[in-house]
Amino acid sequence: DAGVTQSPTHLIKTRGQQVTLRCSPKSGHDTVSWYQQALGQGPQFIFQYYEEEERQRGNFPDRFSGHQFPNYSSELNVNALLLGDSALYLCASSRRVGVGTDTQYFGPGTRLTVL
Amino acid sequence: AQSVTQPDIHITVSEGASLELRCNYSYGATPYLFWYVQSPGQGLQLLLKYFSGDTLVQGIKGFEAEFKRSQSSFNLRKPSVHWSDAAEYFCAVASSGGSYIPTFGRGTSLIVHP
Numbered sequence: 001d002a003g004v005t006q007s008p009t010h011l012i013k014t015r016g017q018q019v020t021l022r023c024s025p026k027s028g029h030d031t032v033s034w035y036q037q038a039l040g041q042g043p044q045f046i047f048q049y050y051e052e053e054e055r056q057r058g059n060f061p062d063r064f065s066g067h068q069f070p071n072y073s074s075e076l077n078v079n080a081l082l083l084g085d086s087a088l089y090l091c092a093s094s095r096r097v098g099v100g101t102d103t104q105y106f107g108p109g110t111r112l113t114v115l
Numbered sequence: 116a117q118s119v120t121q122p123d124i125h126i127t128v129s130e131g132a133s134l135e136l137r138c139n140y141s142y143g144a145t146p147y148l149f150w151y152v153q154s155p156g157q158g159l160q161l162l163l164k165y166f167s168g169d170t171l172v173q174g175i176k177g178f179e180a181e182f183k184r185s186q187s188s189f190n191l192r193k194p195s196v197h198w199s200d201a202a203e204y205f206c207a208v209a210s211s212g213g214s215y216i217p218t219f220g221r222g223t224s225l226i227v228h229p
Contacts, residue, residue: 004158040222041221042205042207042219043159043205045216045217058216090159092159103164104217106158106160106161107158108158109158
Protein backbone atom coordinates (compact mmCIF):
# COMPACT_ATOMS: atom_id res chain seq x y z
CA ASP A 1 0.00 0.00 0.00
CA ALA A 2 1.66 3.20 -1.18
CA GLY A 3 1.64 6.00 1.31
CA VAL A 4 1.42 9.68 0.54
CA THR A 5 3.71 10.67 -2.30
CA GLN A 6 4.91 14.14 -3.28
CA SER A 7 6.79 15.57 -6.22
CA PRO A 8 9.28 16.97 -6.80
CA THR A 9 11.50 16.29 -3.80
CA HIS A 10 13.51 19.47 -4.24
CA LEU A 11 12.92 22.66 -6.16
CA ILE A 12 14.87 25.89 -6.62
CA LYS A 13 13.12 29.03 -7.84
CA THR A 14 13.84 32.75 -7.95
CA ARG A 15 11.82 35.55 -6.41
CA GLY A 16 8.70 36.44 -8.35
CA GLN A 17 8.38 33.06 -10.03
CA GLN A 18 5.50 30.65 -9.64
CA VAL A 19 5.70 27.05 -8.43
CA THR A 20 3.42 23.99 -8.46
CA LEU A 21 3.83 21.11 -6.02
CA ARG A 22 2.01 17.80 -6.34
CA CYS A 23 0.63 15.24 -3.92
CA SER A 24 -0.97 11.81 -4.26
CA PRO A 25 -2.87 10.68 -1.17
CA LYS A 26 -2.71 7.34 0.56
CA SER A 27 -5.04 4.73 -0.90
CA GLY A 28 -8.54 5.08 0.54
CA HIS A 29 -8.07 8.71 1.56
CA ASP A 30 -10.19 11.48 0.08
CA THR A 31 -8.94 14.59 1.88
CA VAL A 32 -5.66 16.39 1.31
CA SER A 33 -4.11 19.05 3.52
CA TRP A 34 -1.03 21.15 2.85
CA TYR A 35 1.43 22.45 5.42
CA GLN A 36 4.44 24.76 5.32
CA GLN A 37 7.36 23.90 7.60
CA ALA A 38 9.98 26.60 7.93
CA LEU A 39 13.42 25.64 9.20
CA GLY A 40 13.34 24.93 12.93
CA GLN A 41 9.55 25.21 13.17
CA GLY A 42 6.58 22.92 13.32
CA PRO A 43 4.31 22.54 10.29
CA GLN A 44 1.75 25.31 9.72
CA PHE A 45 -1.57 24.56 8.09
CA ILE A 46 -2.12 26.16 4.67
CA PHE A 47 -5.43 24.65 3.48
CA GLN A 48 -7.44 21.47 3.11
CA TYR A 49 -9.23 20.05 0.08
CA TYR A 50 -12.16 17.68 -0.03
CA GLU A 51 -14.48 16.89 -2.93
CA GLU A 52 -12.33 19.16 -5.12
CA GLU A 53 -13.07 22.22 -3.00
CA GLU A 54 -11.04 24.17 -0.48
CA ARG A 55 -12.75 23.46 2.84
CA GLN A 56 -10.52 25.18 5.37
CA ARG A 57 -7.70 27.66 5.15
CA GLY A 58 -4.98 28.77 7.51
CA ASN A 59 -3.43 32.19 7.78
CA PHE A 60 -1.75 32.30 4.37
CA PRO A 61 -2.13 34.94 1.62
CA ASP A 62 -4.01 34.20 -1.56
CA ARG A 63 -0.70 33.80 -3.38
CA PHE A 64 -1.12 30.26 -2.09
CA SER A 65 -3.77 28.36 -3.99
CA GLY A 66 -4.58 24.75 -4.64
CA HIS A 67 -6.57 22.24 -6.53
CA GLN A 68 -7.87 18.74 -5.98
CA PHE A 69 -8.55 16.37 -8.84
CA PRO A 70 -11.27 13.69 -9.14
CA ASN A 71 -8.72 11.01 -8.22
CA TYR A 72 -8.13 12.92 -4.93
CA SER A 73 -4.60 14.03 -5.86
CA SER A 74 -3.79 17.65 -5.23
CA GLU A 75 -1.61 20.55 -6.28
CA LEU A 76 -0.30 23.49 -4.31
CA ASN A 77 0.48 26.63 -6.30
CA VAL A 78 2.44 29.58 -5.01
CA ASN A 79 2.62 32.78 -7.08
CA ALA A 80 5.02 35.71 -6.82
CA LEU A 81 7.50 33.77 -4.72
CA LEU A 82 9.22 35.51 -1.82
CA LEU A 83 12.41 34.54 -0.07
CA GLY A 84 10.29 33.74 2.99
CA ASP A 85 8.45 31.04 1.05
CA SER A 86 11.55 28.84 1.29
CA ALA A 87 10.43 25.86 3.35
CA LEU A 88 9.53 22.19 3.37
CA TYR A 89 6.01 21.77 2.02
CA LEU A 90 4.20 18.78 3.42
CA CYS A 91 1.10 17.11 2.11
CA ALA A 92 -1.09 15.05 4.43
CA SER A 93 -3.98 12.81 3.49
CA SER A 94 -6.88 11.50 5.54
CA ARG A 95 -10.41 10.11 5.30
CA ARG A 96 -13.43 12.32 5.76
CA VAL A 97 -15.35 11.45 8.92
CA GLY A 98 -18.44 13.54 9.51
CA VAL A 99 -17.45 17.17 9.46
CA GLY A 100 -13.84 16.35 10.19
CA THR A 101 -11.33 13.77 9.10
CA ASP A 102 -9.52 10.77 10.49
CA THR A 103 -5.82 10.86 11.38
CA GLN A 104 -3.58 12.62 8.87
CA TYR A 105 -0.69 10.77 7.24
CA PHE A 106 2.16 12.85 5.87
CA GLY A 107 4.25 12.60 2.74
CA PRO A 108 8.03 13.15 2.63
CA GLY A 109 7.65 16.77 1.57
CA THR A 110 9.00 19.04 -1.15
CA ARG A 111 11.92 21.27 -0.23
CA LEU A 112 11.45 24.65 -1.92
CA THR A 113 14.32 27.09 -2.03
CA VAL A 114 13.68 30.63 -3.26
CA LEU A 115 16.75 32.63 -4.31
CA ALA B 116 -7.65 28.88 19.75
CA GLN B 117 -5.72 25.72 20.39
CA SER B 118 -1.96 25.80 20.94
CA VAL B 119 0.90 23.50 21.87
CA THR B 120 4.04 24.19 23.87
CA GLN B 121 7.08 21.98 23.72
CA PRO B 122 9.32 23.60 26.32
CA ASP B 123 12.50 21.75 25.39
CA ILE B 124 14.14 22.70 22.09
CA HIS B 125 16.86 20.06 22.48
CA ILE B 126 17.13 16.96 24.65
CA THR B 127 20.31 14.89 24.91
CA VAL B 128 20.26 11.36 26.30
CA SER B 129 22.63 8.42 26.32
CA GLU B 130 21.73 5.30 24.42
CA GLY B 131 19.85 2.95 26.72
CA ALA B 132 18.63 5.72 29.00
CA SER B 133 14.98 6.55 29.50
CA LEU B 134 13.34 9.47 27.73
CA GLU B 135 10.53 11.89 28.44
CA LEU B 136 9.57 14.69 26.03
CA ARG B 137 7.20 17.30 27.38
CA CYS B 138 4.11 18.67 25.71
CA ASN B 139 1.53 21.08 27.08
CA TYR B 140 -1.56 22.07 25.18
CA SER B 141 -4.23 24.70 25.37
CA TYR B 142 -7.74 23.76 24.31
CA GLY B 143 -11.12 24.31 25.91
CA ALA B 144 -12.56 20.83 25.59
CA THR B 145 -11.11 17.34 25.41
CA PRO B 146 -8.57 17.48 22.62
CA TYR B 147 -7.24 15.04 20.11
CA LEU B 148 -3.51 14.69 20.77
CA PHE B 149 -0.69 13.36 18.63
CA TRP B 150 3.03 12.76 18.60
CA TYR B 151 4.86 12.71 15.29
CA VAL B 152 8.54 12.01 14.57
CA GLN B 153 10.53 13.53 11.73
CA SER B 154 13.93 12.24 10.67
CA PRO B 155 16.25 14.66 8.85
CA GLY B 156 14.91 15.57 5.43
CA GLN B 157 11.83 13.41 5.88
CA GLY B 158 8.12 13.88 6.38
CA LEU B 159 6.28 13.25 9.64
CA GLN B 160 5.51 9.76 10.92
CA LEU B 161 2.70 9.25 13.43
CA LEU B 162 3.98 7.67 16.66
CA LEU B 163 0.72 7.61 18.61
CA LYS B 164 -2.55 9.42 19.16
CA TYR B 165 -5.10 9.99 21.89
CA PHE B 166 -8.78 10.50 21.14
CA SER B 167 -10.53 9.18 24.25
CA GLY B 168 -10.51 6.31 26.74
CA ASP B 169 -7.38 4.99 28.42
CA THR B 170 -5.11 7.94 29.17
CA LEU B 171 -1.94 5.87 28.65
CA VAL B 172 -1.45 5.38 24.93
CA GLN B 173 0.94 2.90 23.35
CA GLY B 174 2.56 3.73 20.04
CA ILE B 175 5.04 2.38 17.56
CA LYS B 176 8.77 1.93 18.18
CA GLY B 177 8.25 1.37 21.92
CA PHE B 178 6.91 4.85 22.65
CA GLU B 179 4.03 5.67 24.98
CA ALA B 180 2.34 8.88 26.08
CA GLU B 181 0.08 9.79 28.96
CA PHE B 182 -2.77 12.29 28.77
CA LYS B 183 -3.12 14.27 31.98
CA ARG B 184 -6.14 16.57 31.79
CA SER B 185 -5.38 18.29 35.11
CA GLN B 186 -1.95 19.33 33.83
CA SER B 187 -2.95 19.86 30.17
CA SER B 188 -0.06 17.62 29.25
CA PHE B 189 0.66 14.77 26.88
CA ASN B 190 4.26 13.73 27.54
CA LEU B 191 6.02 11.17 25.40
CA ARG B 192 8.11 8.46 27.04
CA LYS B 193 10.38 5.59 26.10
CA PRO B 194 12.10 3.34 28.66
CA SER B 195 15.29 2.74 26.67
CA VAL B 196 16.43 4.97 23.82
CA HIS B 197 18.19 3.62 20.73
CA TRP B 198 20.58 5.63 18.55
CA SER B 199 18.04 5.42 15.72
CA ASP B 200 15.56 7.43 17.82
CA ALA B 201 17.57 10.60 17.17
CA ALA B 202 15.12 12.86 15.32
CA GLU B 203 12.75 15.79 15.72
CA TYR B 204 9.59 15.11 17.71
CA PHE B 205 6.40 17.11 17.31
CA CYS B 206 3.40 17.20 19.57
CA ALA B 207 0.10 18.31 18.02
CA VAL B 208 -3.43 19.08 19.21
CA ALA B 209 -6.62 19.03 17.17
CA SER B 210 -10.15 20.06 17.89
CA SER B 211 -12.43 17.20 18.89
CA GLY B 212 -15.41 19.26 17.91
CA GLY B 213 -15.01 19.91 14.25
CA SER B 214 -12.21 20.85 11.95
CA TYR B 215 -9.69 18.28 13.12
CA ILE B 216 -6.80 20.36 11.77
CA PRO B 217 -3.81 19.71 14.05
CA THR B 218 -1.81 22.58 15.49
CA PHE B 219 1.83 21.64 15.97
CA GLY B 220 4.39 22.62 18.55
CA ARG B 221 7.82 23.86 17.52
CA GLY B 222 9.35 20.45 18.07
CA THR B 223 12.01 18.91 20.32
CA SER B 224 15.26 17.71 18.81
CA LEU B 225 16.44 14.46 20.38
CA ILE B 226 20.19 13.81 20.39
CA VAL B 227 21.37 10.35 21.39
CA HIS B 228 24.92 9.80 22.64
CA PRO B 229 26.50 6.34 22.27
